[in-house]
Amino acid sequence: MKIAIISDIHSNLYALMEVLADIDNEKVSQIICLGDLVGYGCHPNEVIALIKQRDILCLKGNYDASVVDNAYSYIRNTDLNSFSLPWTYEELRASNRFYLSSLPETMTLEFEGKKIKFVHGSPLKINEYLTEDNENIDEIMANLEEDALVCAHTHIPYIKQFGSKLLVNDGSVGKPKNGQPDATYALLEIEKDQPIKAKIKNVPYEFTKIMKDMTMKRFPNRLISSYESGIE
Template sequence: MKTAIISDVHANLEAFQAVLKDIENKGIKEIFCLGDVIGYGPNPRECLKLAKDFPISLRGNHEEAVIFISIDFREDAANAIEWTRDTINSNAYNKDETNDLWDWLGELPRIDERDDMLFVHGTPREPTREYLRPTDVTDKEKTNENFDLIRHICFCGHTHEPGVFEEGPDGKKIYYPIRPGKNMYRITEKKCIINVGSVGQPRDGDNRACYVVLENNIVTYHRIPYDHKITMNKILKIEILPKILATRLEAGR
């Protein structure tokens, strides 16, 4: 059984459609989504509608901000959150459809679990908002607290940086970045936290959409090119959305 695990679509319809097409071409029927379907990008409603029927869909910090209030957000992200909320609420759309979207958003869980696998957006100890960055590998307290909360495997997103944290037999944590030519991780008996990267706003210098496929004990990262210029032009036409949200799609930063 193959499962595609995606995260951080960020309302980028072109990247999302390219990834869904690639998943379909691989014959994969099961898709898990780790949150941040919306925020930053120009097509929140369209992306929410595509994400609604996945068997696992989690609440990311951007969903949390749209439902409640945008605390801890920089100005560009906060402006995008306000625009996203207004767009979902716009009278230009069917009212019943809008209510359905809000109901669905309001019910998204912060975590999900299947067998020995935990799914979160951020980290096990703070599922929507905490970042576990590659440099945190040396932060014993942070990594120990997070690894103590998982039985075996955790999948996360949030940092938009694909890579794997692994716990050695001595308790030491090792970080494996995902790079071209090194796009697979074999799950062993060791505990691991696997960051699946971002579909709609990669920040590892590669501007292609990123997602993973889990098959048995093998996690394979896939990078999918898409026409980012279309998404960039949509963002640039929406005055309230900061220009950096367009230019970073080209840079992959």
């Protein structure tokens, strides 16, 4: 069976639509979202509506939690966030704030006898950047009781093996930080009594559409240009 993992959509409806179309072509059994539906981009309500419409199982991301709080609870107090956080809070419908607040922070699911732990940041913190060179990564994987850990938050995808345990970061659908504009997501192939297989998929989309929408809404130029450069 195939499982698709998406995350860090960040209010980018156009990227989400293209990724879901690509996932539909893959004929997956389930889609799981690791959070950060909102922030940065200009379509928070539309993104949440599509996630709800598709009945996608979803975690809460650090930006989602901060928007619910309307505070820098789990995000950095930067120039861009000083624009993005209040804008998103004001734009978001009350029902969608409630939806974000109700999402779990972690979950463990079993497929074909394999247990997989899903988190946004790390098993330790919702906003920990679990990069490949994170100083806690060996300890985290040594203490992992499940067969695999799937995380997000860094916006930089990778796949790494720790003995018999697998670590996957799915990257970002809506705001990549790996130096290119394409959306990324992860595919897991799971068969009974076989090691879990994982791959990262790049999905091109018309990023100029969201840049145009953000320009019309007078978003900061540095934030708008990041959608083309793939750099924070």
